[in-house]
Amino acid sequence: MRVLAVSSGKGGVGKTNFVANLALALEKKGQHTLIFDADLGLANVDVLLGLAPKRDIRHVLSGECTLKDIVIRTKYGFEVIPASSGVLELTRLAPSEKLSLKEQFEEVSQGVDFFIFDLGAGISDNVLFFNLVAQERIVITTPEPTAMADAYALIKLLFVRHQVKRIYLLVNLIRDEQEGKTVYRQIAQVAERFLGPVGLTYLGAIRNDPSVPRAVRQQEPFLHLFPDSPASRDLLQICEKLLRLKPKIEGGLEALWSQRSQALS
Numbered sequence: 001m002r003v004l005a006v007s008s009g010k011g012g013v014g015k016t017n018f019v020a021n022l023a024l025a026l027e028k029k030g031q032h033t034l035i036f037d038a039d040l041g042l043a044n045v046d047v048l049l050g051l052a053p054k055r056d057i058r059h060v061l062s063g064e065c066t067l068k069d070i071v072i073r074t075k076y077g078f079e080v081i082p083a084s085s086g087v088l089e090l091t092r093l094a095p096s097e098k099l100s101l102k103e104q105f106e107e108v109s110q111g112v113d114f115f116i117f118d119l120g121a122g123i124s125d126n127v128l129f130f131n132l133v134a135q136e137r138i139v140i141t142t143p144e145p146t147a148m149a150d151a152y153a154l155i156k157l158l159f160v161r162h163q164v165k166r167i168y169l170l171v172n173l174i175r176d177e178q179e180g181k182t183v184y185r186q187i188a189q190v191a192e193r194f195l196g197p198v199g200l201t202y203l204g205a206i207r208n209d210p211s212v213p214r215a216v217r218q219q220e221p222f223l224h225l226f227p228d229s230p231a232s233r234d235l236l237q238i239c240e241k242l243l244r245l246k247p248k249i250e251g252g253l254e255a256l257w258s259q260r261s262q263a264l265s
Contacts, residue, residue: 002247003115005038005134009150011121013142014172017216018206018235019118020048021223023078025239031113033078034071038130039120040093043083049074050219053082060104061097067104076224081108092125122150123157131158135247136166138203142173143183152187159191159198166247168203170238180205201245204238206231 006022008015016039023033037045037057046053055070072080093101109115117130131137137158141151151169158164169187171180184202191198209231215222223232 001109001112001115003117003133003135004138005117005119005131005136006138006140007119007127007131007154008121008140008147009123009152009154010141010144010147013121013140013147014206014212015121015140016044016048016118017212017222018140018170018172019116020045021221021232021235022239022242023114023116024076024221024223025236026114026243027077029239029243031243032111033114033116034081034109034112035078035116035118036081037083038117038126040083040126042120045080045118046072046082048216048219049080049221051080051082056082056084058084061100067101067108071108076221079112093129098129123154127154128157128162131164132162136168136245137164138168138170140170140172141183141187142171143175143179148183148187152190155187155191155198155200156195159195165197165199166201167199168201168242168245170203171205173208174205175208177205204234204241206234206238 006015006019019035023035026033035045037043040057043056045051051072051074053070053072055065057070059065060067060070067081070081072082074080117134119127119130139151139154141147155167158167169184171183174180174183181202188200191200207230209222209229211226211229212222212231215225218225222229223235226232
């Protein structure tokens with residue numbers, strides 16, 4: 001099983017949309033995928049996919065049910081663990097709540113090939129926590145200078161404070177492939193100059209495509225509604241590249257959690 005954390009320095013860069021469509025692309029490749037909506041206080045995976053969960057992460061943390069009880073299998077094949085929106089208390093998990101989730105992750109991830117944490121934007125405690133639990137991390141930005149600066153800030157924090165060295169950069173809403181590569185080079189050069197060997201890998205880019213907001217309004221993945229669109233073609237290339245990459249850390253979530261136990265406390 002591969003465990004991915006998808007985050008961004010700035011909001012509004014298309015992170016959750018990417019996660020949902022990546023999950024569909026992985027399913028099409030025979031890789032069963034589970035999304036954990038880890039933007040716990042401002043969750044929106046369920047909204048994006050037109051889901052109506054009766055229970056979410058709040059009920060798990062309160063002890064009313066387990067993670068397994070709230071998992072939703074979508075009509076696309078992949079599964080979703082829904083979070084909650086507008087609940088301030090969820091924006092910073094207590095150590096006991098982290099432990100409660102840890103004890104249940106192994107059970108819900110049985111038979112899963114890809115476990116994806118869809119994180120909130122910024123550098124909150126929850127964002128750092130799930131980035132550290134993951135084997136691999138995808139940071140999403142756009143060509144906007146503010147998004148690039150915030151992406152670099154997140155990368156810097158993960159590298160300097162927690163020695164994270166396996167980070168993929170994805171550039172969304174580009175005009176063409178050259179713009180995506182230019183954004184990557186700019187961030188990589190700054191990182192190399194001021195941080196050293198971060199190990200930043202260019203995962204790819206997704207073009208600014210009118211089919212994407214159309215799909216969002218219909219609460220469906222754009223890969224499902226518009227499989228031949230530019231954004232869908234880009235997404236499939238990214239999926240194929242991700243499958244070719246191999247994580248350095250082996251073992252399940254239990255092993256990962258043990259390795260990061262001191263950093264997460």
